[in-house]
Amino acid sequence: METEYVQHIIDIIGKDEDKKFIIIGGIHGNEKSGIDAIINVLPDLKKHSLVQKGKIYFLKGNLPALEHNDRFIEKDLNRLWLDENIFSESNSTPDFIQLKELYHLIANEICENKFDNCYFLDLHTFSAKSGVFCIPAANDKSVAFAKSFGVPFIEKLSDTLPGTALSYFGNKGMTALVFEGGTHNTPEATLTLEAGIWHSLAYAEFISPELGKVKKGRELLKEISDNYPHHLELVYRHKLEDYYNFRMNKGYFNFKPIKKSEFLAVQNNSKITSPYSGYILMPLYQRKGSDGFFIVREKE
Ligand SMILES: [Zn+2]
Structure with a gap:
């Protein structure tokens, strides 16, 4: 060095x-x-x-x-x-x-x-x-x-x-x-x-x-x-092996509430739906990234 x-x-x-x-x-x-x-x-x-x-x-x-x-x-x-x-x-x-x-x-x-x-x-x-x-x-x-x-x-x-x-x-x-x-x-x-x-x-x-x-x-x-939940924990990470084939649906932003089974993205020509309800975090809208999105929930 x-x-x-x-x-x-x-x-x-x-x-x-x-x-x-x-x-x-x-x-x-x-x-x-x-x-x-x-x-x-x-x-x-x-x-x-x-x-x-x-x-x-x-x-x-x-x-x-x-x-x-x-x-x-x-x-x-x-x-x-x-x-x-x-x-x-x-x-x-x-x-x-x-x-x-x-x-x-x-x-x-x-x-x-x-x-x-x-x-x-x-x-x-x-x-x-x-x-x-x-x-x-x-x-x-x-x-x-x-x-x-x-x-x-x-x-x-x-x-x-x-x-x-x-x-x-x-x-x-x-x-x-x-x-x-x-x-x-x-x-x-x-x-x-x-x-x-x-x-x-x-x-x-x-x-x-x-x-x-x-x-x-x-x-x-x-x-x-002020209008956001404050204390959250991770429940799901949508990890990507290949970010080139992932397209997030439009209109998502951090802490937007989502429902279980909601259609979120297209990956390798198949539909990605949410495995949980909660709030979405870091939906990927850029070319490179190792995660498509995260799901968080309010901590009790
Ligand atoms: Zn960064």
């Missing part, structure tokens, strides 16, 4: 080495809003020396995919986070190189392989039209962090998706969260992701909760989530 990993660093703020906060955008190269949100919050954070404690690392994910404005080059970087890939000598295709650089940067350079005092916020957007939400890693600290957003959050999803950065670092003990801030490359998604960054840094006590940006951000998160 040479020093290519430094190219993933957008900025570093703060001096205190005790607590660390990693905020990353663009793990999927077609999702630029996370990086835009990071670039927008940086001047304010720096100008007023708002960071009271801890050190914040702002990172970008899949660099060649970002350059091509594509989700990934050959393999979805956010399905590769497994030790067998990270430590394999043989894989040297572009997405695997990104995986190894990011692993080295986050685990070795930033966290020094001590993960308990590290927060991880992974910024994403989706191809559907609405419905902001977050996904906590499968540990109590991450679930509490997710709950604090006041937007819908989905339990049991991180374990069902092997190979995400979220589950990888969550299993190492980090407080880890994916924040899905809106539709790809829209100004609304950027604003929502900025709100998520301000909220998160205040939640972890890196900045004061009294800052205007934090208060405004929290108001925005509340406003966009």
Whole structure:
């Protein structure tokens, strides 16, 4: 490993080495809003020396995919986070190189392989039209962090998706969260992701909760989530082996209620119907993806 990993660093703020906060955008190269949100919050954070404690690392994910404005080059970087890939000598295709650089940067350079005092916020957007939400890693600290957003959050999803950065670092003990801030490359998604960054840094006590940006951000998160169910759990994942042959029916969006046996999509010329009733999540309306849709239910 040479020093290519430094190219993933957008900025570093703060001096205190005790607590660390990693905020990353663009793990999927077609999702630029996370990086835009990071670039927008940086001047304010720096100008007023708002960071009271801890050190914040702002990172970008899949660099060649970002350059091509594509989700990934050959393999979805956010399905590769497994030790067998990270430590394999043989894989040297572009997405695997990104995986190894990011692993080295986050685990070795930033966290020094001590993960308990590290927060991880992974910024994403989706191809559907609405419905902001977050996904906590499968540990109590991450679930509490997710709950604090006041937007819908989905339990049991991180374990069902092997190979995400979220589950990888969550299993190492980090407080880890994916924040899905809106539709790809829209100004609304950027604003929502900025709100998520301000909220998160205040939640972890890196900045004061009294800052205007934090208060405004929290108001925005509340406003966009008022009409949605808040605490959900995954009941079904429609995994795709071959995304080229999957076409979602029109008109679905995050948290749209669906009924059992509802006709949802066409795959390899056959009808896909819903195996459960519940709410639909992340219906696939883009060319590439490893999941057609998810079904979630309100948690009692
Ligand atoms: Zn994504």
